[in-house]
Amino acid sequence: MEHLFTDTAYMLTSWMVGLGIKPVWADLILLVVQWAIIIAIVTVNVIILIWLERKVSGFIQERLGPNRLGPFGAFQTIADAMKLLTKEDIIPSRADRWIFMSAPLLFIVVAVMLYAVLPLGKDMAVVDLNVGLFYFISLGSLSTICLLMAGWGSNNKWSLLGAMRSVAQMISYEIPLAFSLLGVVMIAGSLNLGEIVNAQNRYWFILLQPVAFLVYFIAATAELNRGPFDMPEAEQELTAGVYTEYTGMRWALFFLAEYTNLVAVSALAATLFFGGGQGHWLPSWIWIIIKTYLIMLVFMWMKWTFPRIRMDHLMAFSWKVLIPVSLANILVTGLGIEFFRGMGW
């Protein structure tokens, strides 16, 4: 079980080589297959997640959530997706057409690209990049541009306000996010996500870096535009923020990308702080699914409990609290490493 996917990949490659295909080409074909699997995982995951979110919100609010279509309402999301697919695609006449149309596409592409370096199990990253974490953070900040494009292209004041908010918020929260991960990198001594997982053989980094985890968690919520930091959308203030003018499948793409991001960020948290695929009895890829889902449940729980924070407080919180705390965390981590090294560990 543990090596189910890696063995399959190996068999596939050797079979193709056996057919007389050059190893380079075989690797390339394998890569395409891996990407197809990733996209399938993303879509299925989002369908499950939307259902889960609605169930969680229902339970918290003493309701049942969707329960009509399929067992426990499991097919509700599929029905909603069908509905969105058949809806009219409206492009405002004054919108900047190309920017308006390409924003959701770029958003989803960026979101899917994050999965390239995530180890979805032991040795199961699509690309085993030696600067994986760096890649992840830098791609994560790309989504800001997509939201700005959406807000600017819509030619709507609500959208523009939402876009401006998202730019301010995401840029501010990039910094504590990156700093909080530095502590982990310092202890693991690598930017490769697989090696960071291996470094957690003795202790999970949540024990060594609790402050970093807290900062990461808060900053990630802001990066994901989830409640209580859902500024760009801010349904009660900006009607729908950057998504105001989007209809049908374009709107659904944003939704898809947001949940894709949620999975990626949670999976990264599981990888960096909870030992990735490490665990007994079960294969590593099941462990990472369990950990990711537990973290996502916490994200949902927070969203359905807290009110939205105000924009200026949000900025102040990032610059005045999170960044100093994460910097201090780096300092303490560095001192700790030197101290333990001096002790001869």
Next chain:
Amino acid sequence: MKMFGKGLLKGLGITLKHGVEKPRTIQYPEQRPFLHQRFRGCLEFDYRNCIVCGMCIKACPNRVLSFETAPIEGSKKKRLLSYTIDLQYCLFCNLCVEACPTHTLFFVHNFELSTDRREQIKRVYTPPAGVQVPVAAAGAELIPPEALEPEVDAAAEAKRRKQIEAIKTALSKGGQKVLAKYVDTEEDAAILAELLQADEKKRDKVAALIVDDKEKARKAAQALVAKEKSRPAGGETQ
């Protein structure tokens, strides 16, 4: 800095507590909501109690109610022809029900009032023809519903009249075949047919009996034939 402290965790605790609780909602079309006795759903009208006093129409703030009446000859009283409740304008304020002296108007618990078309919201109540609607002056005593005549189906009554008419015409033109079912021999049928052709009163009676009660019609027919036979045949000629 106190921010992100106890309050947030407490809030999370509350939502978690309710998250594991049983839901409070009911699954509506399958589970019916519990309605209290005074719940006001749909406004209904019972023509059997109506005394045509018009108090409800005067009480209504929004002109929901209206009726058509006809005067009764030789009396100041009126007869109800039809009563209309235009429910789309109803405020469900209960003022008409309170004004009504005979509990003719009342609210029922049915709250599913949606209709496909606007015209269907309007409810028109017409007392069936041929039924004596209690006509009394305002303030008269309420007649309990069970004391009233049972409801007669107007359509069935019309059908009966038609059948009787048809049999009567048949009998006036002979109608031995019709009568053959009710007497023993062809001869008797001929005698009866002749008799009924001559006597219009007897003809009507037999026709009504044939439609209403076949057994009684047979007995009456045989009695008539026996009576005719017992009369001395030459009596007339003598």
Next chain:
Amino acid sequence: MIETQTYTINIGPQHPSTHGGLHVEAIMDGEVVKDAIVHVGYVHRSVEKIAESRTYAQFVPYASRLDYLASHLPTLGYVQAVEKLAGITVPERAEYIRIILAELSRIASHMIFVGSLAIDLGATTGLVYCFRDRERIMDMFEMSSGQRLIASYMRIGGVAADLPEEFYPAVESFLNDLPGMIAEYHGLLSGNEILQQRCKGVGILPAEDSVAYGVTGPNLRASGVDYDLRRDEPYGIYSRFDFKVPVGQNGDSWDRFMVRIEEMEQSGRIIKQALKDMPSGEILAKVPRILKPAKGREVYHRIESAKGELGFHLVSDGSDRPYRLHIRAPSFINLMVLPLICKGGTLQDVITNIATLDPVLGESDR
């Protein structure tokens, strides 16, 4: 020198957080509100004109549609105004029933306030919990009057029907659970640091301004003006009850929130006392079927509704219909301070301010 341009953004009339058809034209500089212009009238139903073509008794259901979140309060104000006009004495028991239902309405209205504030600030779950608790009040209204939201239960000279048997245990268990409900709101909402930050110091309405604008009700008391008609000009039998009038200090959104939460507790106290003292007897005075107050009589009656001072000015011309009815709608007057308290704040503060002013557009637009 870089100059920024102001722009106008229309909050409403179709907007998730404007509590109905309210339209606020905000003149913005970035996220900062430079000025706000309130446009009302989207829900205008010409209620005052309707009153002129209805008999005195027939207007009761329209009165309950004024403030549909606390429908017993406007009907109470209206029937008391008519009773004053025609000189009708209400039976004791009816007075007590009226107080109980009016205070229950006030609690229901404040629960909506808490819930709508929560959802306007983004805490959807708060709304659901408040509606869950309010449902119990609606249930009691259904028991007593047959209708849940717009219960036309008050009648000129009393109430439509006596309280049913099942009402008493329901109200008692509700009052027992009320402190628990309020504790939950405190735990989920007012104890939450994010909500505190969004409310404290936001939309400050100074006492002088609130008096100058004619603001009444909890909004006025939050500004530190100790003024409650139930205590200062008791109508009905309010003088018999012992209750506190909660007063705020700063006049910000937080105080407006807290004052209402405390008012819920005080209303609970009044209901408890009323239930204890309630006599038995008649519930409806002998009122002529066609009520014709004397010609030329004129009366202004005001009550403390959930939103503020709700006044009814009735003029009689001797017929069975009022010559003129004017309604002093507290929501309308309270809304007029919105530009004042929004200036200098952010767009998010506008939402908070609308929520904490607690307008009901049905009453404001009439």
